[in-house]
Amino acid sequence: MKNRIVRAVAGIFILTSLLLAVYxxxxxxxxxxxxxxxxxxxxxxxxxxMETILEKFGVKD
Known part of the structure; x- marks a missing residue:
């Protein structure tokens, strides 16, 4: 579960920064x-x- 969250957050950050760069x-x-x-x-x-932060929030693998 942590791995999926890390990938999703990275993807959201990249797409958001690309949109901000364009607009x-x-x-x-x-x-x-x-x-x-x-x-x-x-x-x-x-x-x-991000994995360390998720561990502190109690997210399991």
């Missing part, structure tokens, strides 16, 4: 890059802050 300011693409960098970092280190 508000192009600099919102930096947020898209930040989310992508965090996804890449978590694939290398096997640690994700």
């Amino acid at each position: 508000v300011n192009i600099h919102w693409l930096w947020f898209t890059a930040f989310v992508g960098l965090n996804l890449f970092q978590s694939s290398l280190t096997k640690w994700c802050l």
Whole structure:
């Protein structure tokens, strides 16, 4: 369950930042890059802050 939530949140962040870049300011693409960098970092280190936050809220695997 945690894995699905992490993927959903990442997808929502990316789509939201893309919409903000198109309709508000192009600099919102930096947020898209930040989310992508965090996804890449978590694939290398096997640690994700969102998973830690979800664990504290009691979400099970």
